[in-house]
Amino acid sequence: MPSCSHLLPAWAKGLPFGVEAENATLQCMMLPFSSYHRRLAAITVSLGMLGICAMLGGCRRQHGANGLTPVTLQTDWYPQPEHGGFYDAQIRGYYKDEGLDVTIRPGGPYINAEQQVSVGEAQFAMGSSDRVLQAVGNGEPIVAVAATMQRDPQALMVHQDSPVKSFQDLDGHAVAIKLGATWFSYLVQRYHLKNVREIPATFSVANFMQDPGYIQQIFVTSEPFFARQAGTQVRTMLISETGYNPYRVMFTSRAYRQEHPEIVAKFVRASLRGWRDYLTHPDDINAAIGKLNPALSGPQMQFSYQGLRDQHFIAGDDTSGAELGQFTPARWTSMYQQLLDLKVIEKPFDPAIAYTLQFLPKGGS
Secondary structure (H helix, E strand, O other): OOOOOOOOHHHHHOOOOOHHHHHHHHHOOOOOHHHHHHHHHHHHHHHHHHHHHHHHOHHHHHHHHHEEEEEEEEOOOOOOOHHHHHHHHHHHHHHHHHOOOEEEOOOOOOHHHHHHHEEEEOOEEEEEEEHHHHHOOOOEEEEEEEEEEEEOOEEEEOOOOOOOOOOOHHHOEEEEOOOOOHHHHHHHHHHHOOOOOOOOOOOOHHHHHHEEEEEEEEEEEOOHHHHHOOOEEEEEEEEHHHOOOOOOEEEHHHHHHHHHHHHHHHHHHHHHHHHHHOOOOOOOOOOOHHHOOOOHHHHHHHHHHHHHHOOOOOOOOOOOOHHHHHOOOHHHHHHHHHHHOOOOOOOOHHHHEOOOOOOOOOOOO
């Protein structure tokens, strides 16, 4: 999972931007995550939002008199390149072109986006198809409306010389993860792991750097950067390569979809336009994201962007871009069946109620 966006920004510590700020970011990656850091994250993002609003000519409250429809997008982490398409749509005015005034609300490790949407605190949120299916199975009335990633960048990271060469080799080892992760249950079942332990993730690489036998959950677009910056060679194993391959999605509530289909269509259209644009013109968007989250260095954002682009997480393997945003019913059904087999979903339902193809670009898969 992307790490360390909770770092106190350089200006708040009296540090200049540049090498010293980048070093501070790396040091942060070596520290355990704490409630103190979470409070700093809230301050950083709030002040950053004010700066970006001023730079871009105002945000939601200033646009209220313009007749734009205000909506909120709840993200899954602090501002980062993995959200680049949404910030692209906001900054370049694509949401405004559709008559929308979109507030992007940063997430974090303790934000439940499904609940935020279910209770109307946000109209849209970022998530994944497995979590959406589980939420629907638990009675939460949400529905996925488009894909933000065709493949999931979630992975395990090990040291270069680790004896763990494949997922089967996890037996006898401890793995640092966000406890209760469904994909971990899938690995245990698929590879018949009898002696593998899950330990709580710390959302940093501190323990990894100190223990050559450490294994942890990551995004391949994030944590490897910090480990390599500290001089440690790593290997990664994508969870998607095991056959457990959820979409990353944007979703809304069933009620909002039914009552405001035109707004959902506009949001999806502008967001995908932003993602298409970000994949080819990221520099100014990354600069803006860096203002929102000063913990991010230029090299780190470039690493994340290149991973997203070169490994085809966003738009899939079709170089024409036809897969951008798309779902296939077969893949949703497959994920649903995996969750049913794992008994994560206890009461069967039609998986088609968890997603819709209504707002996807025509001509896609």
